[in-house]
Amino acid sequence: MSYIGNSPTNIAFQTDTFSGTGSQTAFTMSVAPANTTSVLVAVTGVLQDPSTYSVSGTTLTFSAAPPSGTSNISVRYLGIPASGVTTTAYRTVTNFTATAGQTSFSTPSYTVGYIDVFRNGVYLPTTDYTATTGTTVVLNNAATVGDTITTSSFFVSSVLNAIPATASSVSTSYLVDGAVTQAKLGTGVAGTGPAISAYADATTQTLVTATYTKILFQTEEFDTNSNFASSRFTPTVAGYYQVNAQLLFPALAGLTCLVAVYKNGSDFKEGTRTAVAASSSGGVFVSALISMNGSTDYLEIYGQQASGSNQNLTGTNNAFLNYFQAFLVRGA
């Protein structure tokens, strides 16, 4: 047979087959259907009304034992509940026998817009009733006593609760916190935590002797998370941060100097105090790993020189001389 386009594909509904004994009423199915209307049950080829059997989990129970026969009972699954999804009956047919003048009928839960109503077997258009509550149907014209009102309620929450298959539509809210393991990361994947690098511009920074002075780093090389301002690093992601800072002091015999990392306004880590020679400038460096709470904790860099007189930082306006860097190593 020829087709325009791809050949049609089809797949049979999943089916279980049982052999009746004449006395056995309960049979174990391979799948737990949502309810009796989710399966078509036939005995010796005769379709059974759902009122003649019940389902509970994977157990199919007939109200009367089917006759003896080899593979004379078939159960064809119209839909199989998705595993891991809370399943709600997605179609429920209910018959009501109306009383005189009855207009309101309490139906099984349905999703508004997903209900069909029949009166004595005749389909009613939606203009003939109101179904906006999810649990009731109100006829515009009152029923006559003995009328059969049939509702077919559809509940679509199972579908709505499923993770959508649309590309780029699944958010992290579907993941349990901490569920992504190291092994799930691809090769070459790096973190995207905050990282900053800044250096002192050409502005003269004078350090009074023997006075710890906050160093100003006016020029940012990068500040990936906008966490650096006023020469202060206040990361908004909790975790452990690698911090590096370097300062350069003038060549002066007798000058000793150091650089310190201040956390929340207090000295936290210091580099080694260095004695500067008269022949060359003296660089001091500090490197530290510091835990930050991701909200109020902040870091600043202070310098101190002990020469007996005021000294200016040298090498300012060079990104490679007086700088402050920090980046997230690992989360909290």
Place this chain on the structure above:
Amino acid sequence: MTLYEKIIALYPALTLQDFTTTIRLQNDSDGKGDYIAKWEHPTLPRPTEEQLA
């Protein structure tokens, strides 16, 4: 005159070493100037505001 110079004038015996151990002068570069962040000298009392004025 800097805060350091005022303190040295008050206590000439202090050395630069003292200012790296028991005494900490600090400047937060916020325009408020130098201040005594720590004074833990074993014998000399912390200077008063009047003495440093």
